Amino acid sequence: MVAVQGQGQGEQALATARLLDERLRLRFASLEPMVTVSAGRAGGVTLVPIEPDGPTPLPRGSPAVTPAASQGAVPGPASPLGPLLREGVARGAAVAIVAAEPHDESIDWLAQLVTPVLTGGFDLVCPTYRRHRTDGAITTGIVAPLFRTLYGQALRQPLGTEAALSAPFARRLLADEDWRRRPTEAGSDAWLIAKALGGEARVAQVWLGAWPRPDGAPEDLGDTLVRALGLVFGEMERGAAVWQRLRPARAVPSFGTGGFEPGGEPPEASRLWEAFSRGLRDLLPIWSLVLPPATLLALQRCAARPVEAGGLPDELWARSIFDFSVAHLTRRVERRQLLRSLAPLYLGWLAGLAHAAATFDDAGFEARVEATAVAFEREKRYLISRWRWPDEFNP
Amino acid sequence: MWDQTKTMFLEGLERVALALARLLPGLLVMLVLVLLSAAAAFLASFLVRRIGARLDVDRRLREWGMAPPARTDHLGPTRLTARVAAWTVVAIGFLVGLSVLESSATSALALRLLDYVPHALVGVLILAVGMAGSRALERSVLIGSVNMGLHSARLLGLGARWLLLVLAAAMAFEHFGIGGSILTAAFSILFGGIVLALSLAVGFGARDLVARSLERRFQEQAEKREPGNGDDLHHL
Numbered sequence: 001m002v003a004v005q006g007q008g009q010g011e012q013a014l015a016t017a018r019l020l021d022e023r024l025r026l027r028f029a030s031l032e033p034m035v036t037v038s039a040g041r042a043g044g045v046t047l048v049p050i051e052p053d054g055p056t057p058l059p060r061g062s063p064a065v066t067p068a069a070s071q072g073a074v075p076g077p078a079s080p081l082g083p084l085l086r087e088g089v090a091r092g093a094a095v096a097i098v099a100a101e102p103h104d105e106s107i108d109w110l111a112q113l114v115t116p117v118l119t120g121g122f123d124l125v126c127p128t129y130r131r132h133r134t135d136g137a138i139t140t141g142i143v144a145p146l147f148r149t150l151y152g153q154a155l156r157q158p159l160g161t162e163a164a165l166s167a168p169f170a171r172r173l174l175a176d177e178d179w180r181r182r183p184t185e186a187g188s189d190a191w192l193i194a195k196a197l198g199g200e201a202r203v204a205q206v207w208l209g210a211w212p213r214p215d216g217a218p219e220d221l222g223d224t225l226v227r228a229l230g231l232v233f234g235e236m237e238r239g240a241a242v243w244q245r246l247r248p249a250r251a252v253p254s255f256g257t258g259g260f261e262p263g264g265e266p267p268e269a270s271r272l273w274e275a276f277s278r279g280l281r282d283l284l285p286i287w288s289l290v291l292p293p294a295t296l297l298a299l300q301r302c303a304a305r306p307v308e309a310g311g312l313p314d315e316l317w318a319r320s321i322f323d324f325s326v327a328h329l330t331r332r333v334e335r336r337q338l339l340r341s342l343a344p345l346y347l348g349w350l351a352g353l354a355h356a357a358a359t360f361d362d363a364g365f366e367a368r369v370e371a372t373a374v375a376f377e378r379e380k381r382y383l384i385s386r387w388r389w390p391d392e393f394n395p
Numbered sequence: 396m397w398d399q400t401k402t403m404f405l406e407g408l409e410r411v412a413l414a415l416a417r418l419l420p421g422l423l424v425m426l427v428l429v430l431l432s433a434a435a436a437f438l439a440s441f442l443v444r445r446i447g448a449r450l451d452v453d454r455r456l457r458e459w460g461m462a463p464p465a466r467t468d469h470l471g472p473t474r475l476t477a478r479v480a481a482w483t484v485v486a487i488g489f490l491v492g493l494s495v496l497e498s499s500a501t502s503a504l505a506l507r508l509l510d511y512v513p514h515a516l517v518g519v520l521i522l523a524v525g526m527a528g529s530r531a532l533e534r535s536v537l538i539g540s541v542n543m544g545l546h547s548a549r550l551l552g553l554g555a556r557w558l559l560l561v562l563a564a565a566m567a568f569e570h571f572g573i574g575g576s577i578l579t580a581a582f583s584i585l586f587g588g589i590v591l592a593l594s595l596a597v598g599f600g601a602r603d604l605v606a607r608s609l610e611r612r613f614q615e616q617a618e619k620r621e622p623g624n625g626d627d628l629h630h631l
Contacts, residue, residue, distance in 0.1 A: 138631050218630065219630075222538075278544075282540075283538065286538070331454065333460070337460070337534060337538055340538050340542060344542070
């Protein structure tokens with residue numbers, strides 16, 4: 001049996017869940033799949049099983065989980081993960097899948113997600129999508145290198161929309177103390193990944209084709225940074241005892257064919273660089289509470305050069321992110337303000353990435369992304385020393 | 396003659412001695428009150444420090460940008476509040492002590508000052524909250540303006556800070572009873588003047604500029620929404 005979670009809002013969620021149900025029944029008829037749709041209610045989430053042959057009424061006055069949930073970072077009672085796992089374990093499911101919406105029809109994406117768990121013995125299968133080169137740059141430049149540095153496993157897109165979990169891993173997660181001790185934080189994607197990578201679960205990633213680009217305007221950059229990095233830095237804080245033990249890097253088994261989505265004009269690097277330079281000038285009083293003087297000086301030297309000279313060096317970028325994570329830990333600046341103030345620095349790094357996207361072919365661009373991740377790994381000792389003695393550099 | 400002088404001198408001495416004798420119990424009570432208030436001040440200071448340390452007030456205020464970064468030569472907010480509380484208690488004790496003296500002038504002065512104390516305390520509180528709030532507002536406006544890509548982010552932050560500071564100062568002065576209606580009128584004229592000057596400047600001098608600027612801004616926003624321009628990026 002497979003328990004699947006459809007997400008979305010109202011009728012859209014129902015339509016998505018019905019589609020998933022239909023596909024699963026066609027593809028895995030022998031496994032008796034069960035699809036549920038999550039409906040938000042006061043103080044939590046309730047699951048509504050999809051009836052294949054009849055209407056599935058959503059509870060009145062309870063909109064389904066908001067679209068933000070499908071962007072991968074809703075913790076606490078609003079997270080559908082806990083109810084899904086409980087339902088799956090109670091019904092003896094072999095696999096639990098968190099799924100948001102149907103994907104690239106040219107790829108058998110449900111089978112891609114389920115098969116490594118059913119036949120490969122993996123505990124968690126994360127999705128990876130083909131995206132435009134500069135899409136998802138927070139993932140490329142911060143989240144993925146950070147998780148890789150902390151836990152020694154290179155997931156390309158750790159905060160993906162979907163995930164498939166094995167029954168033993170689901171039981172381990174349900175038994176975790178965090179549901180009781182940290183009910184407002186457990187259940188987010190960052191939490192799930194930190195538990196999997198820090199707990200020695202067998203993790204794999206699968207290519208699920210083109211990224212299903214959401215409709216409408218992208219979320220505000222500041223809000224995205226607060227939402228995603230708040231959870232990631234929070235997990236860093238709680239998992240410090242685990243990730244501070246230096247681990248040798250391990251390859252994550254990868255299934256499917258990857259690459260970048262063609263097209264997608266990169267943003268204008270000079271405009272992003274200008275935003276960085278302006279931010280550096282204006283936010284200096286705040287950044288001087290977060291970044292050591294040497295880093296500030298290096299940033300100022302970089303800002304004086306054109307972006308074509310290489311943008312922000314990877315080591316400097318890695319150290320800056322580590323410094324922000326330490327400031328998040330020590331609450332040197334209010335956390336939301338801290339993460340919002342990171343936006344111009346991120347745009348500076350993105351300017352370099354956009355320049356690389358305009359200059360290199362796919363292989364060259366991939367090498368550029370890999371170089372950033374390697375720089376994060378190289379600077380791990382710096383992170384550990386700052387984490388242990390955060391006041392050493394503080395003004 | 397000598398006897399009369401001697402009598403007058405002795406009578407004078409007697410009167411002074413009597414006056415002192417009448418004043419002595421009052422002075423003694425005043426001394427006791429001042430000593431008690433000193434003890435109460437010590438207790439108040441201790442309590443403020445303990446509560447501040449328990450609630451981690453200094454760190455929280457610094458986190459929100461309401462207090463400047465910690466420096467060795469600066470008093471932290473908790474220590475400053477503890478000192479203000481202690482000296483306030485001592486001052487109140489002294490004034491209460493003055494009021495028990497059997498002297499109409501000192502008693503009247505003490506009672507008037509005691510009446511003034513609550514107003515002064517509210518004024519100080521308004522000023523302190525205004526100063527702390529203005530710092531937090533400045534930081535918030537600064538970050539918001541930078542992220543919106545505005546060119547004068549620092550100026551906007553500083554402007555917001557001073558606006559709140561001036562408002563808090565005006566409210567505090569009203570409670571202190573300084574300036575009276577003149578201050579309110581001056582404040583109203585100042586703010587009304589700023590708004591009027593800006594309106595006139597825009598209306599007469601920069602109408603075309605504003606129109607062009609708005610046009611450009613809306614055009615930019617429309618361009619931003621066009622796919623492929625870079626601003627349709629999904630960052631996560």
